[in-house]
Amino acid sequence: MVKEEGFVKQITPKSEDFSRWYVELIRRAELADYAPLKGMMVIRPYGYSIWENIQRLLDQRIKASGHQNAYFPLFIPESFLKKETEHLQGFSPEVAWVTQGGQEELEERLAVRPTSEAIIGYMYSKWIRSWRDLPVLINQWANIVRWEKVTRPFLRTTEFLWQEGHTAHETREEAEEETRLILEMYREFVETELAIPVIAGRKTEREKFAGAMETYSIEGLMSDGRALQMGTSHNLGQHFSRVFNIRFEDRQQQLQYVWQTSWGVSTRLVGALVMTHGDDSGLKFPPQVAPIQVVIVPISLGNWKEKVLPQAQKISSLLREQEMRVYLDAREEFTPGWKFSEWEMRGVPLRLEIGPRDVQNNQVVLVRRDNREKITVPLSEVVAKVHQVLTEIQKNLFHLAGQFQQENTCQTEDYQEFKEIIETKRGFLKAYWCGQTTCEEKIKEETQATIRVIPFGQPEGVATHKCLRCGAKAQWLVYFAKAY
RNA sequence: CGGGGAGUAGCGCAGCUUGGUUAGCGCGCCUGCCUUGGGAGCAGGAGGUCAUCGGUUCAAAUCCGGUCUCCCCGACCA
Structure with a gap:
């Protein structure tokens, strides 16, 4: 165990100023950078990679539960948005409008979608005719614009990325079941893959989504003691189907309005990862979503390029064959010590060190990011051991976050x-x-x-x-x- | 959107009060030597429209005004 102090320079300690720690870390670790527009950020490759992992792992679940992906327009005609007054009122303060196309003033303003209920509702009214068309289970991965007054990287930005599911059902019960099923999917996903324990439940009338009958959410507790809404699932009832006239002929040959749901998680989850697991040394990513799961640092001593590097490359390919995300940091311009600190700051869960001594002894040294434990492993067992340790880290991060949540409840x-x-x-x-x-x-x-x-x-x-x-x-x- | 703070090299800052040669410092960056098991050392070097637009002045990083952006605290939200 080494002292935390001195590992990372130029980042305000978490305990000293949580907000500063958060924004400084995000920029130094190259997750994101500010764009020259108010409240907008660029998600850099290292940060986007996390989102891609989130997308992949969640998309699998969305599809496994029978949903399909589609894509709807970015713009929504004002008249569509106006149809549902409760919905419009909820969003109107934060809608961005397009009023001009090319040189011409538009006859009708276009909203940049703050969410897609309106345009999807309209389309559903064209597609749904009979109970045989139901349920409609569609999801889209998209960007959203909400003109927020106070913004923070990942947690609240003017434009953000998300996934929004929109479903239509025959009965109220079916819609309710879908809403709850999705919330449970979110809970399982966030706890399993992001290692963040959450409280699942129903929102109060006041906190409900504009236009929803019921809103359910999962709430995480960040390490500064503030709660973060990490996913919502809405039972929309027949609000939107009445407004957009989404009717179907039921099994008794009666015309009925469909029962709808909508649900989403956003790039906010990346911020949740930072705030839940990070410490004074920097980020700490759960292996399941870490951009790099294992960083291999060859100890550059003597003729390391002949002796050490080939061995490191071999291990790298072995791990990659097992579908692990590995980076071999063979850069000559940095010392091993510098690389250790750098990758710790950037949250890589496991470091694999290999030097002349290790080559001599047919071994490598593993160092865990979560507890800094050093483990010497015989070469023959590297793959199995790395796999095992990554699994343990994933569990441990969830355990630690759970402990924190308990102690702070x-x-x-x-x-x-x-x-x-x-x-x-x-x-x-x-x-x-x-x-x-x-x-x-x-x-x-x-x-x-x-x-x-x-x-x-x-x-x-x-x-x-x-x-x-x-x-x-x-x-x-x-x-x-x-x-x- | 209200209250407060800030913007000077990639990053962190000094200089501004009291305008005046060539705008500094630390880290980083480049070149070379030497090093490398927890952010090495020495030598040399590059890098700035002082956020931006305008005003005052013989002269503006410095004084005055507008705009943009960021941070903190409140009202609104994934």
Whole structure:
């Protein structure tokens, strides 16, 4: 174990200033850089690679559950957006408009999609005629524009990348089932691949998606004690089908409006990875989504190019044959020590060192990013061992994040104590709530904490408790937190 | 969108109060030698429309105004 200090220079320690640490790290690790436009960023190759891994792993799940990918237009005519007033009102402050094409003023303004319910709803009304056409299970990978006032790299940018699923069903029950199934898919995905434990549940009326009947979400707890919404799944009911006239003839030959859902996760997940796992030395990526899973650093001593490098290259190909993402850092202009620090900062889960001594002894040295443990491994066992250690790191990161979440989740029935905890420790706060929006809003005003989620699996006897703020009969046990 | 802070070499900063030769420093970068198992050393070198536009002045990084961008704290959101 080596002291953290001195490993990474020029990055503000996480404990000292979390926000600075976050933005400095993202730029130094080359995940992203600011574009010369307000609130816009460039996702650089190293950062985009994470998104590609997220896409690949999530896309597999989306397709395995019967959905297909498609692509809808970037622009939405204003009249389409206006049809659903609740939806429009929810988004209007953050819609970007196109008013001119070439030299000509457009007759109708075009919205740059803030989400695609409207245009997809319109298309569905053309495609759906009979119950035999249902369900429609479509997903699109796309970019979205929301004119946000306050932006932060990955967490909230004016343009971002996401996946949005839009489905249409015969019955309310089927739509509800889809909504819940997708939320569960998100939970499993985020916990398995990103190693981030989340709380799944239902959103309150106030936090619901504009135009939705129900919104479900998964919420993670970042290591500064603030909550981050990491994925949402909406049961849209018949709101949009009534507005866009998406009707079908049911099994009893009756005309019905379809029941719809929509759901998405975004490039925000990359920010969640940074904030959940990173430390003072830099990033710490779970192997499943790490751009580079193993970095091989040959120790450049003496005639290392003849003795050490070939061995390193051989190991590199062996690991690549196993579909591992490997980078052999044979650059001569940097010393091994420099490379160690650099790759730690950039979050590579496992480093493989090989020097003259190791070649002599037919071995390599593995060093874990998560706990800095050094493991000497005989050459013959390298592939198996690397595989095993990567699996352990993935598990360990999830375990550590889970521990953090537990340690930072409190429950209280005392409003004064609630305020203190939110003020000092932050984290998740479980508390009873009467179900009234007015109470929810007052708590937000007074403490800045919002109800992140009404978790599934409510405990017995909630009604015997009192609302945290008003003292009325409790309806739910909910998770409060300061949120991003 | 309100309140506060900032923009000088790739990065981190000094210089600005009190305008005046050639705008500095550390790291990084380039060349060479030498090194390399936790961010090596020496020597030489390159790199700047001082965010941007305008104003004041004989003279502006420095003074005044507009704009853009970033950071922090609030109201809104993936």
